[in-house]
Amino acid sequence: MIISQHKPFEEIEELLRGCEKLVLVGCGQCATACMSGGEKELMEMKEELEGIDKKILTYIVPETSCNYLLVRRDLKKIKNALEEADAVLSFACGDGTQTIAKLVNIPVYPGNNTLFVGEVERVGLYSEACRTCGDCVLGVTGGICPVTRCAKSLLNGPCGGAKDGKCEVNPENDCAWILIYNKLKELGQLDKLTEIHEPKDYSRQAYPRNLNLRNQDGGGR
Amino acid sequence: MMSRLRKALESGEFAVTAELAPPKGTDFSHALQCAELFGDRVDAINVTDFQSSSLKATSLAMCKALIDMGFEPVLQITGRDRNRLAIQGEMLSAGFFGVKNLLALTGDHTTVGDNPGAKPVFDLDSVGILQAATMLANGVDMSGNKLEGSPSFYLGATVTPEYDPIELQLVKMEKKIKAGAKFFQTQAVYDLSTMEKFKEMTRHLNTKILVGIIPLKSAGMARFMNKNIPGINVPEHLIDRLKNSGDPVKEGIKIAGELIVELRDKNLCDGVHIMAIGAEENVPLILDEAGL
Numbered sequence: 166m167i168i169s170q171h172k173p174f175e176e177i178e179e180l181l182r183g184c185e186k187l188v189l190v191g192c193g194q195c196a197t198a199c200m201s202g203g204e205k206e207l208m209e210m211k212e213e214l215e216g217i218d219k220k221i222l223t224y225i226v227p228e229t230s231c232n233y234l235l236v237r238r239d240l241k242k243i244k245n246a247l248e249e250a251d252a253v254l255s256f257a258c259g260d261g262t263q264t265i266a267k268l269v270n271i272p273v274y275p276g277n278n279t280l281f282v283g284e285v286e287r288v289g290l291y292s293e294a295c296r297t298c299g300d301c302v303l304g305v306t307g308g309i310c311p312v313t314r315c316a317k318s319l320l321n322g323p324c325g326g327a328k329d330g331k332c333e334v335n336p337e338n339d340c341a342w343i344l345i346y347n348k349l350k351e352l353g354q355l356d357k358l359t360e361i362h363e364p365k366d367y368s369r370q371a372y373p374r375n376l377n378l379r380n381q382d383g384g385g386r
Numbered sequence: 387m388m389s390r391l392r393k394a395l396e397s398g399e400f401a402v403t404a405e406l407a408p409p410k411g412t413d414f415s416h417a418l419q420c421a422e423l424f425g426d427r428v429d430a431i432n433v434t435d436f437q438s439s440s441l442k443a444t445s446l447a448m449c450k451a452l453i454d455m456g457f458e459p460v461l462q463i464t465g466r467d468r469n470r471l472a473i474q475g476e477m478l479s480a481g482f483f484g485v486k487n488l489l490a491l492t493g494d495h496t497t498v499g500d501n502p503g504a505k506p507v508f509d510l511d512s513v514g515i516l517q518a519a520t521m522l523a524n525g526v527d528m529s530g531n532k533l534e535g536s537p538s539f540y541l542g543a544t545v546t547p548e549y550d551p552i553e554l555q556l557v558k559m560e561k562k563i564k565a566g567a568k569f570f571q572t573q574a575v576y577d578l579s580t581m582e583k584f585k586e587m588t589r590h591l592n593t594k595i596l597v598g599i600i601p602l603k604s605a606g607m608a609r610f611m612n613k614n615i616p617g618i619n620v621p622e623h624l625i626d627r628l629k630n631s632g633d634p635v636k637e638g639i640k641i642a643g644e645l646i647v648e649l650r651d652k653n654l655c656d657g658v659h660i661m662a663i664g665a666e667e668n669v670p671l672i673l674d675e676a677g678l
Contacts, residue, residue, distance in 0.1 A: 316497075317493075317495060317506070317511070318508050319492065319511045320511060321511050321513040321514075321561050322554055322557055322558035322561065323558070324493075324512075325492075325546035325549070325573055325617050326492075326494065326495075326616050328614075333494070333498065333616060334498070342554060343551070343554065346554050355553075358557045359557060359560065361561050361564060361565065363514075364509065364510050364511075364514040
């Protein structure tokens with residue numbers, strides 16, 4: 166899931182300088198799940214914005230704010246409000262915010278910072294798990310990603326910087342390579358540690374990346 | 387001509403290296419004076435690469451200055467600040483300047499340094515840096531493109547003998563050897579039993595190991611390192627010696643000298659690597675204590 170979090174209110178206020186009439190847009194997927202863009206959060210934000218004399222014309226939580234066709238469908242329902250509004254304030258992730266911005270002709274401002282692709286450990290507790298590197302190594306690392314969970318993305322084992330199993334960069338984090346070692350030991354796969362992992366091919370990560378399945382056999386609709 | 391460090395290690399002499407950091411600024415005079423102090427008493431001088439992720443002049447610049455003075459440097463390269471283009475370019479430049487030894491390190495993270503907002507690179511890890519050096523020595527770059535003249539380095543890497551689980555250090559050590567490492571410099575060790583165990587565990591690797599020596603300056607420094615520096619464990623009896631001494635700096639030098647003598651007499655390593663971190667002028671005194 167894509168984890169996002171509200172920007173500090175002062176920053177939102179600064180972005181909205183000169184805008185009076187607003188439409189709030191959330192997202193029914195990730196932002197709802199991580200409590201940054203669901204209906205509840207939009208209601209709270211509405212109240213807070215009204216406290217600084219903003220007028221909220223309407224708010225909407227599209228089913229999936231990063232899906233162009235779904236967002237287009239949902240925004241049609243609030244056409245009148247969008248025509249009257251000075252700006253849209255988005256509480257989707259950065260992806261959803263850009264999708265919304267493509268579909269309206271007024272400014273769209275981000276109310277959220279998009280943090281990472283992560284796991285929901287518990288309600289309100291999220292941790293980064295995948296950096297979308299395009300070349301998954303989990304098969305040889307016991308299902309624990311060293312690209313993401315090692316602060317240096319080391320592929321061939323740990324640096325010397327672990328103290329009591331914790332990372333030198335943030336002592337609250339476990340050393341990914343010690344976790345990997347323990348997991349592989351448990352799985353009886355320690356032999357997977359011995360092969361040299363060649364340096365990653367970063368050309369696979371040259372962005373912006375696109376994926377088009379429509380011209381391939383069996384893909385697309 | 388073969389590197390003096392390689393010659394010492396391969397002929398079974400007890401090798402000595404010492405570490406120097408380039409200056410933070412353009413005034414190299416103090417660093418070069420320290421090199422003069424080490425003089426002929428060390429086989430090679432390691433030059434750090436933005437040690438502790440703090441901005442300094444580059445290792446290569448200082449290596450060149452040392453070569454011009456007639457000393458033999460070990461160029462340290464971390465993966466933190468340079469991608470594979472820059473690392474290979476640094477190696478070609480080092481080859482041109484006559485650098486003969488190279489030490490590959492992961493590098494501390496940018497966030498622990500003095501420009502914490504810098505973008506961390508880590509394109510190559512220490513194994514990748516060694517692979518790059520090996521490929522260049524074979525006349526091609528990492529993509530297989532031919533070189534006009536290739537650098538050849540005596541390659542080294544690092545290892546932390548006081549580590550749990552030690553198997554992880556050993557596995558990575560083996561990868562480093564496969565990638566071209568011929569010698570290892572360790573994190574500072576204070577406990578002989580650590581090296582006794584480590585020697586046993588690494589015997590089959592048939593590689594050269596220089597044990598890291600950091601002279602202690604006070605009981606406080608020892609405690610601080612025990613608490614904060616990964617892989618360092620100063621035993622209590624040494625902390626007591628520093629605490630009870632009227633001149634802890636001198637006592638620290640004495641402890642370092644004794645440690646070196648014991649490591650050598652018990653044949654626990656192939657040499658030592660002295661990291662005086664800011665007290666480089668004391669290196670000759672440590673060597674005096676150790677009878678080197």
